[in-house]
Amino acid sequence: MILANLVLNTFSRGGPIMWPLLLTAVVAIVTVVERILWWSMVRLRRQGSRLSEVYSLLKHDQIEEAVRLARGTKDPVMKMIWWGLSHHDTSLQNALQVAAGFELKQAGRGLTILDTIVTLGPLLGLLGTVTGIMNAFHFVGNEELAAVKVSGGIAEALIATATGLALAIFALIPFNYFGRKVVNLQFDLETAATNVELLLQSRSREIRFAPPTAHYAEATPGAG
Template identity: 45%
Template sequence: MIFLCAIKLAPDSIFETAITLFQRGGMVMWPLLVCSLIAAAQAIERILCYTRERTADALAGKNMERIFAALALGHFKEAEKVASETASGGGRIILAGLRQRDVALRDALTAAAELEIAALRRGLTVLDTIITLAPLLGILGTVTGIIRSFHMLSASGAQDPAAVTGGIAEALITTAAGLVISILSLIPFNAAVSIVRRRTRGFDQLVHRVVVTCERGGSNGA
C-alpha cells in the first residue's frame, strides 16, 4: 500500500513491513488493494488521455485557423476537408457540424461536443466510487476487527487486555489504508474534473464561434 512508504524505515524493511501490516489488516485489505490498483490504473489512463488531447490541440492550431478562415469566406467544403485532417476534439466537432450544416448545424455541433465531453469523463465515475468506497471498507475492517478483539477479550476472561488493545490497533490499519486510498484518488479526480470543465467551456465557445462564422460566411457560398 502506498501509505506504508511514509513509515521511516530502511528501504529493505519497508516491503516486509507492508506485507506484515497487510496481513494484520485482515480480509478487508484485499478489496482495498483492488481499489488502490483500479484507482492507480484509472488515474494513469486519464493522465495519458488528457496528455494526448492537449498534444492534439497544440498540433491542430494551424488547421483550426485554416478552418475558420475558410468558413469566414463561405468555403465550407474546404473547411470540412481541413477538419477531417485535424485529429483533435475541436476538429471532430467542426467536422460533425459541417456534415449536417444544411440541416441542423448547431445541434450537430452540440451533439459532437457532448460526445467529446463524455469521452473526457470516462472513468471518473470509477474514481468517484473508490473515493467513497475505500473509507467505508476501511471502517468495515476496523469494526470487524474490534468485534473480533472483544470476542477475544470475552473468551480470555480479561486475562490479557494488552492483546486485545493490540488487536484494536491492528484493526485501525484498514481505516488508515482506506483513507489514504481515498485521498490519493481524490487528487487526480479533482484535477480531471477541472480539466473537463475547462474543456466544456472551450467546446461551448467553439460551437458558438463556428455557428457565427458560418452565418457570416454563408452569403459567400461554398
Template identity: 35%
Template sequence: MPLAFLMNQTPMELFKHGGPIMWPILLVSFLLITVAVERVIFIFRENGRRDTPLVDKMLERVESGDVSGAVEMGKKSQDFVARILVYALTHKEHSLGNAFTRAANQEMQRFSQGLPTLDTCITAAPLLGLLGTVTGMMATFGALGASGDVATGASAIMGGIGEALIATAMGLAIAITGLLPFNYLNARLEEARHEVEDASNSLEIIINKSESANAR
C-alpha cells in the same frame, strides 16, 4: 501487535495485520490506480494533439465561404475540436446545431470516461476503512470477553485495535491519493467543455453573419 512498531512493518505485514477487509481495499486501490493512470495518459495525449491555430484557420475558411476547405483541413488533424467541426460541417445540410451537439457529446464522453469509477473508489475506500475499524473493534471486544489469560487477551486486544487502525489509515490514504487525479481530470473536462463552447459560439456567429449577408 504493538501499535508503536506499526510503521516499521513491511507492506505484507501491514496487509496481514489489517485483517480480511484489506482485500477489498486492495482491489479498490488497484482499480483506482489503473483508471487514474489510463485517464492521465489520455489527457496528456489529447493535450499534445491540440491545434488551436488550425481550428482558427478552419473557422476563417468557413467565414470566407470555403466550407469544403475547412473540412479538408480538419480531417488531417487529431484535435478533438477540429473533429467536432468536421462532423458538424459535414452534416450541416440536416442541422448544423444538432450535428455539432452530437459530435461534442461524443468527445465529452471520451473525456468523462473513468470519472464515475474514480469517484466510486474515492468514496468506497474510506467506507471500507471504516468497516475495517468496526470489524477490528468487534474482534477487540470479543477478545475482552473470551480471554482467560491476561497476556493472550492483551495480545488479541492490541491485534484488534491494530486491524482497525490499519484499515482506516489505508482507506483514507487511498481516498486522499485518488482526489488528486480526480480533481485534475474534472478540471481538464471543464476546460475541454469551454473550448468546445468557444468553437460553437464562434461557428454560430460566423453562420449567422453569413446568413445575414445572404439575406441582403
C-alpha cells in the same frame, strides 16, 4: 527488502478487509494512469493554428475547404467542427451538439470510478474498523490472550481505517483535476461551436441581404 516485508506485515495485520481495499487501490491506479495518458495525448493533439485557419475559411464562405482541413484530425475541437460542417445541411447546431457530447463522454471516462472510490475507500476502512474492534472484544476477559488479541484487533482497525482514508485521498486529487480538465474542454467545445455558428450565420446573412446594385441600375427607368 525491509520495506517489502514491512508492507506485507502491515497488510496481513489489517485483516480480511485489506483485500477489497487492495482491489480498489488497483482500480484507482489503473484509472488514474489511463486518464493521465489520455489527457497527455489530447494536449499533444490540440491544433490552435489549424483551428484559426478553419475560422478564416468559414469567414470567407469556403466551407468545403474548412471541412477538408478539419478532416482526419485528432483534436477533439476540430473533430467536433468537422462533424458539424459535414452534417450542417440538416442541423448544424444538433450536429455540433452530438459531436461535442461524444468528446465530453470520452473526456469524462473514469470520473465516475474515481468518485466511487473516494466514497468507497473510507467506508471499507470503517468496515475494517468495526470488524477489528469486534475481534478485539472477543478476547476481552481472557487474561492469557487479552493483551495480544486486543492489541491485534485495534491494530487491524487502525490499519484498515488509515488505508481507506489514504485511498480516498489518492483518488480525490486526480478526480478534481480531471474534472477541471473536462470543464475546460467543454468550454473550448462550446466556444468553437458558437464561433462556427456565428461565422456561418453572418456569412449567409451577408449573402442574403447584399444590395443587388448592378441589377437595380439596369431595372431603374432612365438608367443608362
